[in-house]
Amino acid sequence: MAASLPRSTAAAATAATPDSESGPRLWDPVVRVSHWGIALVVLFNAVLDQGGGTLHVTLGWIGMALLALRFIWGFAGPAEARFTAFPPRPVAALAHLGALRRGALRRYRSHNPAGALMAYALWALLALIMATGLIMTGGRTPMRVAEENAAVAAGDWSVLVKTGKTGEDAGKGLKKAAGEVHEMAADLILILVLLHVAGVAVESRALGRNLLAPMLAGGRRQ
Amino acid sequence: MSGGDLRAARIRQTRALAGFLVVQTLAAVFFVGDVIGDLIADPGSVHFIFEALVTAALVLGVAFGAFALRRTIEMMRAQETALSVAQGELAQVIGEQFTDWRLTQAERDVGMLALKGLDVAEIAELRGAAQGTVRAQLTRIYAKAGVSGRAQFAAFFVEDLLGEGVRPATPVAPAAT
Ligand code: HEM
Ligand code: HEM
Numbered sequence: 239m240a241a242s243l244p245r246s247t248a249a250a251a252t253a254a255t256p257d258s259e260s261g262p263r264l265w266d267p268v269v270r271v272s273h274w275g276i277a278l279v280v281l282f283n284a285v286l287d288q289g290g291g292t293l294h295v296t297l298g299w300i301g302m303a304l305l306a307l308r309f310i311w312g313f314a315g316p317a318e319a320r321f322t323a324f325p326p327r328p329v330a331a332l333a334h335l336g337a338l339r340r341g342a343l344r345r346y347r348s349h350n351p352a353g354a355l356m357a358y359a360l361w362a363l364l365a366l367i368m369a370t371g372l373i374m375t376g377g378r379t380p381m382r383v384a385e386e387n388a389a390v391a392a393g394d395w396s397v398l399v400k401t402g403k404t405g406e407d408a409g410k411g412l413k414k415a416a417g418e419v420h421e422m423a424a425d426l427i428l429i430l431v432l433l434h435v436a437g438v439a440v441e442s443r444a445l446g447r448n449l450l451a452p453m454l455a456g457g458r459r460q
Numbered sequence: 461m462s463g464g465d466l467r468a469a470r471i472r473q474t475r476a477l478a479g480f481l482v483v484q485t486l487a488a489v490f491f492v493g494d495v496i497g498d499l500i501a502d503p504g505s506v507h508f509i510f511e512a513l514v515t516a517a518l519v520l521g522v523a524f525g526a527f528a529l530r531r532t533i534e535m536m537r538a539q540e541t542a543l544s545v546a547q548g549e550l551a552q553v554i555g556e557q558f559t560d561w562r563l564t565q566a567e568r569d570v571g572m573l574a575l576k577g578l579d580v581a582e583i584a585e586l587r588g589a590a591q592g593t594v595r596a597q598l599t600r601i602y603a604k605a606g607v608s609g610r611a612q613f614a615a616f617f618v619e620d621l622l623g624e625g626v627r628p629a630t631p632v633a634p635a636a637t
Contacts, residue, residue: 266533267478303489307482314526316533345559379493
C-alpha cells in the first residue's frame with residue numbers, strides 16, 4: 239500500500255480539481271435556437287428595420303414564440319435548462335461578482351448567479367417590449383398587419399378608419415404610452431445586452447473556459 | 461465504432477425534434493393570436509371553431525414535442541455517461557458528480573481517496589489531518605450524496621461503469637422528473 243500511496247494522491251489531486259465543469263459542455267438545441275433567434279430579432283427590430291412595419295411585427299411575433307418556447311423549456315427541459323437550476327438570487331449574484339474580483343470562482347452546473355439574473359432581466363424586458371408592441375398593434379397578427387399595410391399602400395385608407403374606430407380616444411392615449419415604453423425598453427435592452435456580452439467575456443477569462451462555445455455548436459469534447 | 465454511429469444518430473434525432481418543436485411553436489403562437497382575434501370578431505362561426513381545434517392540437521403537439529425531446533436528450537446523456545466511463549473517464553464523471561453534490565474542495569479530495577479504497581487512518585495520514593476530521597468529512601459526503609455509507613458510495617459509481625445508467629444522474633432528487 240505504502241508504495242502506491244503517492245501515486246493515488248497525485249491522481250486524486252489532479253482529478254478533483256480541473257475536470258469539474260461550470261455549465262454544460264453544450265447547451266441543448268432549444269436553448270441555443272431560442273437564444274440566437276431572439277438575439278437576431280432584437281438586433282433587427284431595435285436597429286435595422288422600421289418600427290411598426292410588417293417585417294418588424296413578424297419578427298416580433300417570432301421572438302414571442304421563441305420566448306414562449308424557452309419558458310416551456312424552463313419547466314420541461316433537461317436539468318440545466320430548467321429555471322430551478324438557476325433561480326434568481328440577487329444576493330448570490332453580488333457574492334458571485336465579489337468572488338469574480340477575488341478570483342475565487344465557484345462552479346455552477348447552469349448559469350452563474352449573476353448570469354442568471356441577467357437572463358431574467360433580459361427576458362422580462364423582452365416580455366415588456368412584446369406586450370407593449372401588442373398593445374400598439376391592437377393584438378393584430380402579422381398576417382393582418384401585412385394585409386392592412388398592403389391595402390394602405392394600394393390607396394385604400396378605409397382600413398385605418400376601421401382600426402381607429404375600435405381604439406377610440408382612450409385607446410389612443412394607451413397606445414401612445416405603450417409606444418414610449420416600447421422604445422425605452424428597446425434602448426434599455428441594448429445596454430443590457432452589451433453588459434451581458436461583457437459579462438460572458440469576463441467570466442470566460444476568469445474561468446479559463448470559453449462560455450460562448452457551448453452556446454454555439456463547438457466545444458463538444460473540450 | 462458503433463458507439464459513434466449511435467451517438468451521431470441520436471444527435472440527428474435531437475436536431476430533428478428540436479427543429480420540429482420550434483416550427484410547431486411558431487405555428488401555435490401565430491394561430492393562438494389569430495384565434496383570439498376571431499374570438500373577439502365572430503365566436504360562433506364554423507371557421508372559428510375549426511381554427512380553435514387546430515390550435516388546440518398544435519399546442520398539445522408542442523407539449524408532447526418538448527417532452528419527447530427532453531427524453532431523447534436525457535437518454536443520449538445517459539448513454540454518453542456509460543460510454544465515457546467505459547473509455548476510462550471515470551475520474552471526470554466522479555468530478556462532475558461531486559460538483560453536483562456541492563462537495564467542498566476538501567470533501568472532494570477525501571471522497572476521491574475513499575473511492576480509491578484508502579481507510580480513514582490512511583486518508584488522515586496523507587492529508588495531515590486528524591482521523592476525527594476525516595470521519596466527519598466522510599459523514600458529510602455520504603449525507604450530500606444521499607448514500608448510507610462507504611459501500612453504497614462506491615456502488616454509486618460502479619453502477620455507471622456497468623452501463624445501466626438510464627436513471628437520472630442525481631439519486632437524491634427523484635421527484636424532479
Ligand atoms: C440581443 C441579444 C441577446 C440577448 C437578448 C441575450 C439573452 C440571453 C439569455 C436570456 C441567456 C440565458 C440563456 C438561456 O438560459 O436560455 C443568454 C445566455 C448566453 N448568451 Fe446571450 N443574449 C444576447 C446576445 C448575446 C451575444 C451577442 C453573445 C455573444 C457573445 C451572447 C452569449 C451568451 C452566452 C455565452 C450565454 C451563456 C452564458 C452561460 O454560460 O451562463 N449573447 N443570453
Ligand atoms: C424584440 C422585440 C422588439 C424590439 C427590440 C422592438 C423595438 C422597437 C423600436 C426601437 C421601435 C421604435 C422604432 C422607430 O421609432 O422607428 C419600435 C416601434 C414599434 N414596434 Fe417594436 N420592437 C420589438 C417587438 C415588437 C412587437 C412584438 C410588436 C408588435 C406586436 C412591435 C410593434 C411596434 C410598433 C407598432 C412600433 C411603432 C411605434 C410607433 O410608430 O410609434 N414591436 N419597436
